[in-house]
Amino acid sequence: MNIGVPLETYLGETRVAVTPETAKKLKAQGHTVKVQSGAGVAASAPDEAYAAVGAEITDRAGALAAELVLKVRSPDADELALMKPGAVLVGMLNPFDKPGLQALASAGLTAFALEAAPRTTRAQSMDVLSSQANIGGYKAVMMAADRYQRLFPMLMTAAGTIKAARVVILGVGVAGLQAIATAKRLGAVIEASDVRPSVKEQVESLGAKFIEVPYETPEEKEAAEGVGGYARPMPPSWLERQKVEVAKRVAQADIVISTALIPGRAAPVLITEEMVKSMKPGSVIVDMAAGRGPDGVGGNCPLTETGQTVKKHGVTIIGETNLPALVAADSSSLYARNVLDFLKLVVTKEGAFAIPADDDIVAACLMAQGGELKKN
Numbered sequence: 001m002n003i004g005v006p007l008e009t010y011l012g013e014t015r016v017a018v019t020p021e022t023a024k025k026l027k028a029q030g031h032t033v034k035v036q037s038g039a040g041v042a043a044s045a046p047d048e049a050y051a052a053v054g055a056e057i058t059d060r061a062g063a064l065a066a067e068l069v070l071k072v073r074s075p076d077a078d079e080l081a082l083m084k085p086g087a088v089l090v091g092m093l094n095p096f097d098k099p100g101l102q103a104l105a106s107a108g109l110t111a112f113a114l115e116a117a118p119r120t121t122r123a124q125s126m127d128v129l130s131s132q133a134n135i136g137g138y139k140a141v142m143m144a145a146d147r148y149q150r151l152f153p154m155l156m157t158a159a160g161t162i163k164a165a166r167v168v169i170l171g172v173g174v175a176g177l178q179a180i181a182t183a184k185r186l187g188a189v190i191e192a193s194d195v196r197p198s199v200k201e202q203v204e205s206l207g208a209k210f211i212e213v214p215y216e217t218p219e220e221k222e223a224a225e226g227v228g229g230y231a232r233p234m235p236p237s238w239l240e241r242q243k244v245e246v247a248k249r250v251a252q253a254d255i256v257i258s259t260a261l262i263p264g265r266a267a268p269v270l271i272t273e274e275m276v277k278s279m280k281p282g283s284v285i286v287d288m289a290a291g292r293g294p295d296g297v298g299g300n301c302p303l304t305e306t307g308q309t310v311k312k313h314g315v316t317i318i319g320e321t322n323l324p325a326l327v328a329a330d331s332s333s334l335y336a337r338n339v340l341d342f343l344k345l346v347v348t349k350e351g352a353f354a355i356p357a358d359d360d361i362v363a364a365c366l367m368a369q370g371g372e373l374k375k376n
């Protein structure tokens with residue numbers, strides 16, 4: 001099969017869907033791999049590294065005209081115009097972007113959005129949300145440490161003692177857990193909040209403290225269980241009590257890293273302006289939900305500015321929207337392996353494309369086929 005790997009055109013996107021490592025494996029499986037010149041450069045994979053494993057270096061049209069196109073982001077209109085009807089597209093295509101998916105369907109593509117894979121054991125090796133959120137959680141802590149004008153670890157020196165930084169993590173999914181682990185390695189004292197009670201044990205196992213907010217009504221308990229491992233919106237009564245507990249911790253915090261998301265909905269507001277005002281000068285917030293707040297404004301903090309780092313009420317607020325792209329080599333490496341694993345489900349040993357009749361992962365990821373949207 002002809003496999004195309006275009007250079008990503010989305011602003012700030014540095015990742016690439018196929019690395020020299022996975023290009024080599026695709027070649028070994030008998031495929032022709034056509035990589036657009038420069039596609040891997042921002043991820044530390046120059047053309048020569050692809051050529052060395054037998055990939056062909058081509059231009060944009062050459063990569064996009066392939067039977068199977070592997071991408072990070074959904075193609076824009078110009079890219080779509082270069083793709084062939086009937087081609088297969090695999091990428092992070094945003095399963096909630098109906099107009100975007102409709103454009104893929106109208107272009108006659110068979111499109112798979114990897115973010116839609118179920119969070120099951122079998123799907124773990126192709127779980128792009130996890131592989132990328134993991135890196136995002138790490139980078140969030142690195143960015144906070146860089147902006148923070150004090151140290152993370154406690155330091156006892158001849159000139160006196162420096163206190164350890166207090167870090168609050170809001171939302172403890174994959175990114176939040178990695179943020180805890182990373183901040184812990186740097187010596188911080190960490191507290192974390194999540195709506196899902198199952199997270200408590202994971203937080204404690206990493207040496208952090210879980211912010212307890214009891215569930216008082218059957219409605220609260222039911223909502224807290226979530227669905228498919230994901231959070232559901234919590235009743236206002238619980239959110240009010242959470243706010244009180246979080247506000248106390250935020251006022252004492254040096255660093256807040258917020259990652260709270262509910263799939264397909266606006267990110268919950270967890271850090272109000274009042275809370276920001278209560279923080280010490282020089283504190284840092286990294287809002288990983290930037291750009292996903294109500295009406296696309298803000299994130300978990302309404303003061304967050306999408307894609308910007310701003311200072312408000314003496315607090316630095318980082319609203320970077322694509323943290324994995326700032327660690328392009330490793331995030332590409334994990335993403336490319338996720339893609340390779342997914343392909344095992346839809347490409348036969350003989351190298352032909354085939355959609356298995358009863359595969360839950362493939363069915364969940366399939367967004368468009370035969371000119372039609374596969375999801376409502």
Ligand code: NAD
Pocket residue numbers: 118119120121123124127129130133170171172173174175176193194195196228229230231234259260261262263268270
């Ligand atoms: P996510 O990015 O959707 O959300 C981040 C976190 O925000 C979640 O932990 C969520 O509970 C939390 N959150 C939502 N509203 C909140 C609020 N008001 N206050 C505090 N926290 C709030 O999450 P994710 O990283 O994609 O992980 C989702 C789930 O999938 C987790 O349960 C994770 O353990 C699970 N998971 C399972 C597998 C697997 O079994 N293969 C792999 C990866 C993740």
